[in-house]
Amino acid sequence: MNPQFQSKVYHSILPLLSKLPAHWQIHLASWGRQQFMHNFNQYQPKNSIIPQAKYGTKMWGIEFRAPLANSAGMFKNGEGYDTVAALGAGAYIGGTSTANPRTGNLKNGIALPFIGLYDSKAAINFLGLPNLGDEVLSQINITSNKIKGCPIGWSVMRSPDYDESEGLNKLIASLWLYHNHPQIDFIEINESCPNIKIGGGSIIPRLQIIAQEFLGKRTRKLPVVVKLSTDLTPEGLTPILQELIRLKFDGINLGNTSIDYTNIKPQLNSKDTQLFDYFTQNFGGGVSGLPLKNKSLELCAEASRLLSKLKPNHEFHIIRSGGIDCLADIEESRAHGISFNQWYTGFFNNYARDGDKVYSKLFSEA
Numbered sequence: 001m002n003p004q005f006q007s008k009v010y011h012s013i014l015p016l017l018s019k020l021p022a023h024w025q026i027h028l029a030s031w032g033r034q035q036f037m038h039n040f041n042q043y044q045p046k047n048s049i050i051p052q053a054k055y056g057t058k059m060w061g062i063e064f065r066a067p068l069a070n071s072a073g074m075f076k077n078g079e080g081y082d083t084v085a086a087l088g089a090g091a092y093i094g095g096t097s098t099a100n101p102r103t104g105n106l107k108n109g110i111a112l113p114f115i116g117l118y119d120s121k122a123a124i125n126f127l128g129l130p131n132l133g134d135e136v137l138s139q140i141n142i143t144s145n146k147i148k149g150c151p152i153g154w155s156v157m158r159s160p161d162y163d164e165s166e167g168l169n170k171l172i173a174s175l176w177l178y179h180n181h182p183q184i185d186f187i188e189i190n191e192s193c194p195n196i197k198i199g200g201g202s203i204i205p206r207l208q209i210i211a212q213e214f215l216g217k218r219t220r221k222l223p224v225v226v227k228l229s230t231d232l233t234p235e236g237l238t239p240i241l242q243e244l245i246r247l248k249f250d251g252i253n254l255g256n257t258s259i260d261y262t263n264i265k266p267q268l269n270s271k272d273t274q275l276f277d278y279f280t281q282n283f284g285g286g287v288s289g290l291p292l293k294n295k296s297l298e299l300c301a302e303a304s305r306l307l308s309k310l311k312p313n314h315e316f317h318i319i320r321s322g323g324i325d326c327l328a329d330i331e332e333s334r335a336h337g338i339s340f341n342q343w344y345t346g347f348f349n350n351y352a353r354d355g356d357k358v359y360s361k362l363f364s365e366a
């Protein structure tokens, strides 16, 4: 089935679904998301869209034909490159993967809990990093048709199934596995909530070990960026950014989903608040989409201000994710010195409306 049709049917029955008890809405949405993703990953659009040359950009000497790509977690097992490349994406990001295979969360009888809050252009997920593990994923062929201008990034994370030190050693071993994957152009280390304490915690010593054991020993060009939570405060960001630059990381991504429910709830459409309360009280989970738009911009703008003060003597980029859903967001990012954007929730909301034109429509909004 064409995934856009599937998505449209789902959106058209949402008013009916919203009459079900919250638990059943979440059950259906979680199951439906998995079916949809399976279908989407197999889907090959009839025509390949090539973004207008004026949107092309370069980071670390790598060409990106547009300043927008999926964010991590959409293609956890390295699926879907050919699909998004044909849609006109400016890059592809696989993962987040972990050293050990993980089945992800099963809670209250629901596997990989997820709910879309469509009136608020938001979503909440409590997936729990399902993936096949780095030994398998570092060996896969991501595509047989890699497209110039659509490079491949890989998101990897210290597995929560080991203590900090063992987890870090395993993460470093995984970084080497991806270093040896010939199709991967850059790495994103997922250091986001809930595995870091807001404001720093033990992230800095971990970054120092990664720099010593991996960054300084790379034998090919493989930029490494670190993705943090949008729940960071600008004050918490400063010492981490200073250290990332000092250690010669190649960029920062701000950022991941939020668990700052008190701040998010007032931003939601009142039609969604009951479902939001039910989900956050019974599962927890990270909020994505529109409620993160201002926060991701604020943090990235702060990072950009710091960067112009710190003046690194190597190429260091700011990547924004959180609430991106239109061209104005990309333009605002550029105006604030942000090099690249990623989207997840906005991508699927726009995809339901624009289908195969999801990227081309966005870039013709001007």
Ligand SMILES: Cc1cc2nc3c(=O)[nH]c(=O)nc-3n(C[C@H](O)[C@H](O)[C@H](O)COP(=O)(O)O)c2cc1C
Binding pocket: 071, 072, 073, 074, 076, 095, 096, 114, 123, 124, 125, 127, 129, 155, 190, 192, 227, 255, 256, 257, 287, 288, 289, 290, 292, 321, 322, 323, 324, 342, 343, 344, 345, 346, 347
């Ligand atoms: C269903 C789902 C799964 C996600 N999985 C991951 C993941 O595995 N790794 C990661 O770094 N971020 C993950 N994220 C966070 C997104 O990559 C992104 O940072 C966040 O959703 C904010 O962007 P958005 O507002 O465009 O959705 C996930 C988000 C969603 C909605």
